Amino acid sequence: MADTTFQNGALEGRDLPEAGEIKFRPIDPNHTNILMIGFGLSWLALTTAWITLNLIGTIESSLFTGYSYLILPIIPVPFIVVLCHIYTNGCGYALREHDVHYKHGIIWRNEASLPFNRIQHVEVERGPLERLFGLSTLKFFAAGGGSADLRIPSLPEAEAAKLRAFVLEKAGADHDDA
Template sequence: MFANNQIDVSSLPKVEHLEMHPIHRNYLYVLFINIFLVYGSIILGLVIIRTFSDDQSFNQFALYAVCALTVISLFTSILYYLGFKKRKYAMREKDITYSHGYLVTKTITLPHNRIQHLEIARSFLARKLGLSTLKIYSAGESGGDIAIKGLPKDVAETQYAFLTKVINERL
């Protein structure tokens, strides 16, 4: 017969008590370099065009745009720095948990039996700093995919091997 008994919520394990591992500090450099490259190239382009332009209205616009982009890049850097401290992960025998966010923290826990596919990605800059991204794709379209960016290469490969073993044992 079907039963759907109520669970005592206070007896459930708490995510806050989970030992979360921080992302490697070098990933913060990746974030800052990316901000610098994106905003810096736009600012540099505006400054170069402004230098050779005779149009006063464009020169005025370019000046305001450069100031605005500088402020936005500083604000973005501060947000990334504050959010970096919230990037943490934990691996347990039955699931993996990843927490991240800037102003709002998002925590995703993905049971191993829902993992469909694994991938390790390394951008040029991440390779130079010895970092990798472990991408974990889940079953369904619920948005439960996890991409843990900023893992040291050996840690990402170890976790990849562990999760691959778990998935293969399931089959």
């Protein structure tokens, strides 16, 4: 008969796994396009307001004479494009035996883990831009939360459906084992 006594022994620092051991899979490169379209639409709104205010004379500046104010909104565009690429390249997800991980960020790098035994619900979301590129966002909900505890954006539709089924199966198995 197996000993079922609860044990919670201390771990030595050398016994802990290295964080770098997790093999992250990249998200779809079209995430860059989705980000650039989103930023582009926001930037277009700001640029339209900037040009309109300059044309009607609300903004007066000795720095911008004639039509030189039209150049100012163009300056950040290359930086936005490069940052969108860097951000997408830094995103990744990993499924392990007992949990799912997601990493993202440029300056503030974030890495989140969610154990399968905490997952109550998994949802596939497809906004208009994601549908345009054939992508989906996988949203994981844990017990006691009203919003998604973990989101993995820009997964191909078939892969998102497959991951959802796998995670729900693992989450159900983990709940049955508890």
